[in-house]
Each structure stands twice: as C-alpha cells, then as structure tokens.
Amino acid sequence: MTEALLEPALDLASLLLLSGGVFLGITGAVGVLRFPDFFTRLHAAGVTDTLSAGMILAALMLQAGLSLISVKLAFILLFLLYTSPVASHALARAAVHAGVKPVDAKPGESSSPS
Amino acid sequence: MLAAAAVGILVVMALALVRAFRGPSICDRILAVNMIGTKTVLLIAVYGFLSGRPDFLDIAITYALINFVGVIAALKFIERIAASPPPTRPEEL
Amino acid sequence: MLYFLLLFAALFGFWLLLSGYWANPLLLLLGLASSALAAWIGTRLEQSDTRGYSLRMLLRLPGYWVWLVGEIVKANLDVVRRVWRPHTYPISPVIGHLPLSQKTRLGKTIYANSITLTPGTVAIEVSDDAVMVHALSESAYADLAAGDMDRRVTWAEGRSG
Structure with missing residues (x-):
C-alpha cells in the first residue's frame, strides 16, 4: 500500500530535482556567456557548482534509495562543495595577480585600503 | 528522464565550451573548463544510472579529484608566470 | 596526536x-x-600548531552547515534572477574589504570558503584581519557586510565559549 504510493512520489520528486538542477545548470552557463567580465562570470559559475550539482545528485540519491550508492553520491556532493570554492577562490586570486581588471566595479566601504 | 537530464548537462557543457573558446582572458577559459569538469562528474554519475551500472560513481569520484587537482595546478602555473617577470607597466613607471 | x-x-x-x-x-x-x-x-x-582549535567545532559545524545551505539556496535564486531578467534585476559589481573576526586559520578558511560558496560573492584574498570580496550586486555585498555569516563562523569556531 505505502509502496505503491511511495514509488511515484519518489519518481516525481526526483524528476523535479533533476529538471531543477538542469535548469540551474543552463542558467549558470547562460550567465557565464552573458555577464560582462571575468569576476561576474565567476558568480554565474558558482550556481552550477553548488545548487545545480546538489539537486542532480539529490535526484540520483532518491533513485538509488538507502544504499552504498547513495553514500557515494553524498560523498561526491560533499567533495564538490569543498573543492568548488577553493577553485573559485584560486581563479579569482590568479586573475587579480595576472592583472585582470573587474569591469566598472564600485568600491565597497572598505575597512582597510589595499 | 535520466536521458533528458544527460542531454541537459551536455547543453550546459556546450555553452561553457563557447565561453572557453571566446575567452578573452586565460582565466575565463579555465573557469569554463572547470565548469565543464564539474558537469562531467555529474554526467558520469547520471550515465551510470542510465546504463544501470552504478560502479560508474567511482569513476565520477576519481574524475572530481583529478579535475580539482588539474585546475589548481594550472592556476598555480599562471600565477607563477604572472609573478615571475617584474611587472613593467608603462603607465606606472 | x-x-x-x-x-x-x-x-x-x-x-x-x-x-x-x-x-x-x-x-x-x-x-x-x-x-x-x-x-x-x-x-x-600541517606545520602550524593546532592548539588553537577546539573540539567543540566538530559539534557546532553541522548546525552552521544547515544554515549555510539555506543561504546558498537564497543566493542561488538571486543570481538566477539576475541572469534571466537583467533589466529588472541589473548587476552592480562591488569590490571591497570586509573585516573578519576568526582567530584560527581554519576559521578564516571556513569563512572565506563560505563566502565563495554562496553565489554572488567571492573571496579574492584573505589577510589576517580582512577579506577582499567581489560581489555581483550591492545587496549581496551589503548582506555580507552586515556580518551575520562572520559571527556564525566565529561561533562555530568555538573558542572560549
């Protein structure tokens, strides 16, 4: 009885998560294409790295159920969440050092001028 | 459903590839390549489910590791090149 | 050990x-x-001494992560709006230095990584008492400058109470 109800519900949830994840991925890619300079593109890439990956992996987890596969999927997600900010930060740093200038960025109220 | 998701991920990768071609700076290209790498991890995972072989997840994990190390290595390289010759900017002299 | x-x-x-x-x-x-x-x-x-770290951090971090996931979702929606409706929600990049209050290197790393992980803000460079941030919009920068995340990371760091 519950099985018969649970199965379609899980399928629907994972369908929603998958389409949401793919939509966010395309959003991030469009942002990367559309935004004017490197630093703003970095933000758009952040969308694909965090919530998009999370939703797609969560959808796969729902498909897999409680098993070692789900644990591995959770590990992939955890790993992506750990590495993507490090990669983004390293990119931003390298860009600043290589002399890429942010296009018309306003200075925020700074506590210490660089 | 999974096949549609795989196609969607491929579309994202294609769009990122356009950015990798256009540049303009090397950092833009690495950003795009990093994005393609992240999507490749997801694509491998989805494909594993699609073909009913969840062993593919191990490959996805390995790919995630290699992608991260590769991007960081490329960035170190760029940063070192940017730092190595004393920057001679005419407007600052 | x-x-x-x-x-x-x-x-x-x-x-x-x-x-x-x-x-x-x-x-x-x-x-x-x-x-x-x-x-x-x-x-x-790991050459630095690890004495400044507290085990309380291990207990407090999960709570922080739950809060962080909520922030990530909110920040994602904001960037999605700015990608698809650039006329209604224009981007207005801001770059600036913000103070940070963490004492340990791990705490600073967690704070900088959290900044970068939420789309819309990226930590570019971290020094002893400040972090250089690039934000996609003035509102994202203002949210960060309000210091909520900074306080939460310092709380999760769990030094002396």
Whole structure:
C-alpha cells in the first residue's frame, strides 16, 4: 500500500530535482556567456557548482534509495562543495595577480585600503 | 528522464565550451573548463544510472579529484608566470 | 596526536566507503596501512600548531552547515534572477574589504570558503584581519557586510565559549 504510493512520489520528486538542477545548470552557463567580465562570470559559475550539482545528485540519491550508492553520491556532493570554492577562490586570486581588471566595479566601504 | 537530464548537462557543457573558446582572458577559459569538469562528474554519475551500472560513481569520484587537482595546478602555473617577470607597466613607471 | 587520529579515522572511513570490500582481512590491513601512512604525511605537512582549535567545532559545524545551505539556496535564486531578467534585476559589481573576526586559520578558511560558496560573492584574498570580496550586486555585498555569516563562523569556531 505505502509502496505503491511511495514509488511515484519518489519518481516525481526526483524528476523535479533533476529538471531543477538542469535548469540551474543552463542558467549558470547562460550567465557565464552573458555577464560582462571575468569576476561576474565567476558568480554565474558558482550556481552550477553548488545548487545545480546538489539537486542532480539529490535526484540520483532518491533513485538509488538507502544504499552504498547513495553514500557515494553524498560523498561526491560533499567533495564538490569543498573543492568548488577553493577553485573559485584560486581563479579569482590568479586573475587579480595576472592583472585582470573587474569591469566598472564600485568600491565597497572598505575597512582597510589595499 | 535520466536521458533528458544527460542531454541537459551536455547543453550546459556546450555553452561553457563557447565561453572557453571566446575567452578573452586565460582565466575565463579555465573557469569554463572547470565548469565543464564539474558537469562531467555529474554526467558520469547520471550515465551510470542510465546504463544501470552504478560502479560508474567511482569513476565520477576519481574524475572530481583529478579535475580539482588539474585546475589548481594550472592556476598555480599562471600565477607563477604572472609573478615571475617584474611587472613593467608603462603607465606606472 | 589528536589531529593524527582524526585524520586517520577520516581517511580510513573514506577508504572503507570507496573499497566496498569489508570482509577481506588482507585488503583491510592494506587500507589501514595506507591510511596511517597518508595521515602521517598529513601531520608532517600541517606545520602550524593546532592548539588553537577546539573540539567543540566538530559539534557546532553541522548546525552552521544547515544554515549555510539555506543561504546558498537564497543566493542561488538571486543570481538566477539576475541572469534571466537583467533589466529588472541589473548587476552592480562591488569590490571591497570586509573585516573578519576568526582567530584560527581554519576559521578564516571556513569563512572565506563560505563566502565563495554562496553565489554572488567571492573571496579574492584573505589577510589576517580582512577579506577582499567581489560581489555581483550591492545587496549581496551589503548582506555580507552586515556580518551575520562572520559571527556564525566565529561561533562555530568555538573558542572560549
């Protein structure tokens, strides 16, 4: 009885998560294409790295159920969440050092001028 | 459903590839390549489910590791090149 | 020593997860040996002293993560709006320095990584008492400058109360 109800519900949830994840991925890619300079593109890439990956992996987890596969999927997600900010930060740093200038960025109220 | 998701991920990768071609700076290209790498991890995972072989997840994990190390290595390289010759900017002299 | 044990436990857990062979004594032994070797090398790499860290952090971090996931979702929606409706929600990049209040290197790392992980803000450079941030919009910068995340990371750091 519950099985018969649970199965379609899980399928629907994972369908929603998958389409949401793919939509966010395309959003991030469009942002990367559309935004004017490197630093703003970095933000758009952040969308694909965090919530998009999370939703797609969560959808796969729902498909897999409680098993070692789900644990591995959770590990992939955890790993992506750990590495993507490090990669983004390293990119931003390298860009600043290589002399890429942010296009018309306003200075925020700074506590210490660089 | 999974096949549609795989196609969607491929579309994202294609769009990122356009950015990798256009540049303009090397950092833009690495950003795009990093994005393609992240999507490749997801694509491998989805494909594993699609073909009913969840062993593919191990490959996805390995790919995630290699992608991260590769991007960081490329960035170190760029940063070192940017730092190595004393920057001679005419407007600052 | 505690650092070594924690690292060893984490590495061995990771090994168990990836291997999937939990009954073969030879493989288990090899896994233990390689985890111990990797943990030993890791301890040698960590040159700073780890005395400033508190174990309370391990208990408090999960709570922080839950809050962080909520922030990530909110920030994602904001960037999505700015991608698809650039006329209604224009981007207005801001770059600036913000103070940070964490004492340990790990705390600073967590704060900078959290900034970068939420789309819309990226930490570019971290110094002892400030972090250089690039934000996609003035509102994202203002949210960060309000200091909520900074306070929460310092709380999760768990030094002296």
